[in-house]
Amino acid sequence: MVAIRTNWQNIRQYIWLVGGLLCLLVALIFWAITDTKDLVTVTNPIGETQVQIQPEKVAASAHLGSLMDEVRPLEMTTRVVTAGNHAAEFRGTKFFQENKKTWTVELFKVTDEDIIRSFLQKQLDRKNFIYFRLSGENQTEQYVLVYGVFKNDDQAQAQLKQLNFKFPNTIHPQAIQFEKYASLVNDLGSDEMMGTNKLYEVKLKSAPLPVIDESLLAQAKSALTAIGSAALNTTQTTITRRDESGTVVDVQKSQSTIAQPQNKTKDPTVTSTEKKPVEHEISDPFN
Known part of the structure; x- marks a missing residue:
């Protein structure tokens, strides 16, 4: 059977x-x-299908200036404002327009404004110091610290000889005209940001304090306490419960205070004496 299967x-x-x-x-x-069908090989010649650029057609294209509407050109007349980042001696375009023909003494130039700030903080008299920022297309950003405003070169040279600042040997102060840097200054000065409001100085002086008599304060407090106690009317109520034989079962006491009106005139003889609390005894009539 297994073999057949x-x-x-x-x-x-x-x-x-x-x-x-x-x-x-x-x-x-x-x-x-x-x-x-036979296998067909398709070849794409790259050199023959490249588009030939024709200079005369590109020059006459009307789409070359399309980016002018989306990306506006840089306006060099825009003034840069960095509020709260400069010291009070920082000057901008307005100052240079008003003092183009004047002269000054250039002390030094740096690329970090914090160096000028730290130098000014060490000076006792800062009214003649001025600094500004130079920036432009081909100009590295620099900060210039100058001293004074003079009408001509002779006054600037005379002030230069009188300066006694201790600078390193690599720093050489020189007299220079503001007009030289006028085209490189494009900032808003600290004097313009302060506005036209004048600042006034307030000097405070010490003043003697009045002497307070403690006895007067004690008398005033005692008078207020007496007035407050006189203005109150206290009523004390006692409730006594008795049984049939007359034995006291329960006693309840309550006290209420009623303030009297202040606008009524009081008799001095009545206010001088203290009012005693009125006691009322109520018995339970059902017992």
Whole structure:
């Protein structure tokens, strides 16, 4: 019985194998019959398909200025404002327009504004110091510290000889005209940001304090206490409960205070004596 079943399984496996081979053979025959077209190779010559640029057409194009509407050109007339970042000695365009023909003494130039601030903080008298920022297309950003405003070169040279600042040997102060730097200054000075309101100085002096008599304060407090106690009317109520034989069962006491109106005139003889609390005794009538 087992041998018959094994033979049947082998026969069935051979049938599946032969059937698969027949299907594969039929598919190959069908593909060979239907595939009759030759393989075509398509080539794309890069050199022949490139667009030739014609200079005369580009020059006449109307789209070259389209970016001017989206990206506006840099306006050099715009003044830079950095509020709260400069000291009071910082000057801008307005100062240079008013003092183009005047002269000054240039002390030194630095790229860091904090160096000038620290130098000014060490000076006792800062009223003649001025500093400004140089900036431009071909100009490295620098801060220049100058001293004084003079009408001509002779006055500036005379002041230069009188300066006694202790600078390193690499720093050489010189007299210079403000007009030289006028085109490189494009800031809003601290004097313009403060406005036209004048600043006034307030000097405070010490003043003696009045002496307060403690006895007067004590008398005033005692008078207020007496007035407050006189203005109050106190009533004390006692409730006593008794049984049938007369024995006291329960006693309840209550006290109420009623303020008298202040606008009524009082008799001095009455206010001088203290009012005693009125006592009322109520008995339970049901016992």
